[in-house]
Amino acid sequence: MASGKRPKSKTKRISFKLGTSRGRKQLKTAYVPGLMSILKVFAAIFILIAIGIGFVSLDKYVRKAVPISQMTAILELVDVPIWVNEPLKEKIYRAAIAYGEDLKLDEDIAKSVQQNIETLVAWVDEVRVQTTNDRVLIEGRWRRPLALVKNGLRSFYVDGELVVLDFVPMPNLPIVNVKGLSTAADAPPAGEVWPLDDLAAAIIILTKLDQMDEFITPDKPLLYKIDSIDVSNFNGRRNSREPHITLHTKNNAKIIWGAEFGTWQRYLEAPDEEKLTNLYNYYKEHNATLSNVKYIDLRSQQYNVSLPVDRY
Secondary structure (H helix, E strand, O other): OHHHHHHHHHHHHHHHHHHHHHHHHHHHHHHHHHHHHHHHHHHHHHHHHHHHHHHHHHHHHHHHHOOOOOOOOEEEEOOOOOOOOHHHHHHHHHHHOOOOOOOOOOOOHHHHHHHHHHHHOOOEEEEEEEEOOOEEEEEEEEOOEEEEEEEOOEEEEEEOOOEEEEOOOOOOOOOEEEEOOOOHHHOOOOOOEOOOHHHHHHHHHHHHHHHHHHHOOOOOOHHHHEEEEEOOOHHHOOOOOOOOEEEEEOOOOEEEEEOOOOOOOOOOOOOHHHHHHHHHHHHHHOOOOOOOOOEEEOOOOOOEEEOHHHHO
16 A cells, blocks of 8 residues: 555656646746737837927927928028028018018018018118028128127117118127217118218228238138227327227237328328238237237338337
């Protein structure tokens, strides 16, 4: 009896172990497909979320790139100078739609946009507007400011043709403050010419400096070093013995220009071209800096340079 029970007991133990192994395999086989299904569901949800985020990002990009509603017409500025910044572009876009007018792609849209810009914006001259099947193309001659005039709480620019431009922050341009004007209070509105003799004298000098920068020192323009131009003694109206026009650098150095451009002979000064040459020769010789000088007097044919040490 005892010997008969042992084999039976051994057989049961073996059978139990085999049964347990099969159960684990079956559980593992059932668990893996379930896990894969869950992962697939999560992957699908992740893809849908990513697509949604992508559409949101694309929508933001389109809205940022196109300042007006896609449901009407797309405005596009053509051949824009590199110095034109985003605030100025936005100003043109807003003016083009008359600050809220809907633009429809019909036969009158080009005329409407052109009239809006000509009426509301002084920064673009000779405006031309064309339409395509889905957009409105705007181009023209841009007015670049050279001078800044401050009168009380009002600040405005003046371009090379003495046209007044309304103020838009332009930190990327070397705009020079004009000081000492005879009648800054009588400035005309934006878009009109301001025919002041002393202002014209300042603008001519700034224009010449701008041209010299373009051809002589394009990498380090001298105009960026200039803070202001003072015409308070224009034509010697305050003191005939003092310099008529003086420029001041951002490092508090003086560049004594002298008489109005084109009148050097009357005051026995160096020719205007020589003044420009001497100034830029000095600028280049001193590594495009004016920080080591107290003043440069360009009136004499042998121009005088005073260094800071000269005051002691």
